[in-house]
Amino acid sequence: MKHFSVKACAKINLGLLITSRRDDGYHTLETIFAPIDWFDTLEFTDSDDISMECTNLDLPVDDSNLCIRAAKALQAHTGVTKGVAMKLVKRVPFGAGLGGGSSDAAATLNALCKLWQIDVPSTELHKLAVKLGADVPYFLEMKGVAYAAGIGEELEDLDLALPWHVVTVFPEVQVPTAWAYKNFHRQFERPVPDLKTLVRKLCNERDTSVLGAFENDFASVVFENYPVVREVRDALAASGALFVSLSGSGSAVYALYEDRADAVKAAEAMSARFRVNMTPAGFRME
Ligand SMILES: C[C@@](CO)(OP(=O)(O)O)[C@H](O)COP(=O)(O)OP(=O)(O)OC[C@H]1O[C@@H](n2ccc(N)nc2=O)[C@H](O)[C@@H]1O
Numbered sequence: 001m002k003h004f005s006v007k008a009c010a011k012i013n014l015g016l017l018i019t020s021r022r023d024d025g026y027h028t029l030e031t032i033f034a035p036i037d038w039f040d041t042l043e044f045t046d047s048d049d050i051s052m053e054c055t056n057l058d059l060p061v062d063d064s065n066l067c068i069r070a071a072k073a074l075q076a077h078t079g080v081t082k083g084v085a086m087k088l089v090k091r092v093p094f095g096a097g098l099g100g101g102s103s104d105a106a107a108t109l110n111a112l113c114k115l116w117q118i119d120v121p122s123t124e125l126h127k128l129a130v131k132l133g134a135d136v137p138y139f140l141e142m143k144g145v146a147y148a149a150g151i152g153e154e155l156e157d158l159d160l161a162l163p164w165h166v167v168t169v170f171p172e173v174q175v176p177t178a179w180a181y182k183n184f185h186r187q188f189e190r191p192v193p194d195l196k197t198l199v200r201k202l203c204n205e206r207d208t209s210v211l212g213a214f215e216n217d218f219a220s221v222v223f224e225n226y227p228v229v230r231e232v233r234d235a236l237a238a239s240g241a242l243f244v245s246l247s248g249s250g251s252a253v254y255a256l257y258e259d260r261a262d263a264v265k266a267a268e269a270m271s272a273r274f275r276v277n278m279t280p281a282g283f284r285m286e
C-alpha cells in the first residue's frame with residue numbers, strides 16, 4: 001500500500017490591481033503572491049476509487065471539492081484508471097482570500113502524479129490547474145514570492161521572501177470571490193505601478209516607502225460591506241504594524257511587522273476572537 005502526506009500552504013496578496021474585464025467575464029489583474037505558514041495537510045493512499053474525507057464537516061467532500069475535482073481532471077486527462085483515498089486536515093479558513101482550496105487542488109495534482117507514477121508535461125498540468133482556479137498554478141509551480149498577471153496564471157518567480165513577520169487574521173466571516181469581482185469599484189483607466197520593481201525594492205532594500213503602492217482593489221467594497229473586517233484592519237493598524245491589507249478578495253486581513261514582539265502581541269490579542277496565523281520573516285514553502 002502506498003501512503004504519504006503533504007502540506008498545502010496558503011498565500012496572501014501584496015497589492016491586487018484589477019486591470020480589465022475579459023469577454024468571458026473573468027478579470028485580469030496584477031498581484032504579488034507571498035506564501036504564509038498556514039497550511040492544510042493532505043494524505044493520499046492508493047485505492048480503486050477516488051474518495052475523500054475531511055476534518056472540517058462544513059466543507060463538502062463531493063464532486064464540488066477541489067481535491068476531488070483535481071483528481072478527476074487528472075484521471076480524465078491521462079486515462080489513468082487508478083484511484084486514491086484522500087484525507088484533508090483542513091486548517092486554512094475558506095472564503096478568506098487565502099487560496100486554501102486552490103492550494104489543496106495543486107497539492108492533489110502534484111501528489112497524484114507521484115502516486116499514479118505518471119509523467120505529465122508541466123504545460124499540460126498548468127492548463128489543468130487553470131481550469132480548477134486562477135490561483136492554482138501559483139501553488140503548483142512557485143515556492144516563494146511571485147508576480148502574477150493575466151487572471152493570476154501568468155507567473156514569474158521573483159526569488160524573494162518577505163523580510164517581515166506576517167500576522168494573518170480570519171475575521172470569522174466569508175467573502176465569496178464571485179461577489180467581490182461583481183461589486184468592486186472599477187478603476188481600469190488608472191496607471192498601474194510596476195509591482196515587480198517595487199517588491200524587489202521592498203524585499204532587497206527594505207524600502208518601506210513603496211508600501212503605499214500595494215493597493216488591493218477589493219478593499220473598499222469589502223470594508224464597506226463587512227464591518228468586522230474593517231474592525232480587524234483598524235485593530236491591526238493600531239498595533240505597530242508597518243502595513244495592513246486585505247488578502248485577495250477577503251475576508252482575511254494581514255499585517256507586516258519589523259519587530260517580532262509586536263507581531264506576537266498583536267497575534268495574541270486577535271486570537272481571543274478570531275483564528276490567527278503568524279508567519280516568520282523569510283518564509284518559503286518547502
Ligand atoms: C481574488 C483572488 C486573488 O488571488 O484570490 P482569492 O481571494 O479568491 O483567494 C483570485 O483572483 C481568485 O481566483 P480563483 O480562485 O480562480 O477564483 P474562483 O473562486 O475560482 O472564481 C470565482 C468567480 O470569481 C470571478 N473571477 C475569478 C478570477 C478572476 N481573475 N476574475 C474573475 O472575475 C469569476 O466570476 C469566477 O467564477
Ligand SMILES: Nc1ncnc2c1ncn2[C@@H]1O[C@H](COP(=O)(O)OP(=O)(O)O)[C@@H](O)[C@H]1O
Nearest residue numbers: 064065066094095096097098099100101102104
Ligand atoms: N478543498 C477545499 N478547501 C477549501 N475550499 C474549497 C475546497 N474545495 C472546494 N472549496 C470551495 O471553494 C471556496 C473557496 O475556497 P478557498 O480557495 O479556500 O478560499 P478563497 O477563494 O477565499 O481563497 C470555498 O468557499 C469552498 O466552497
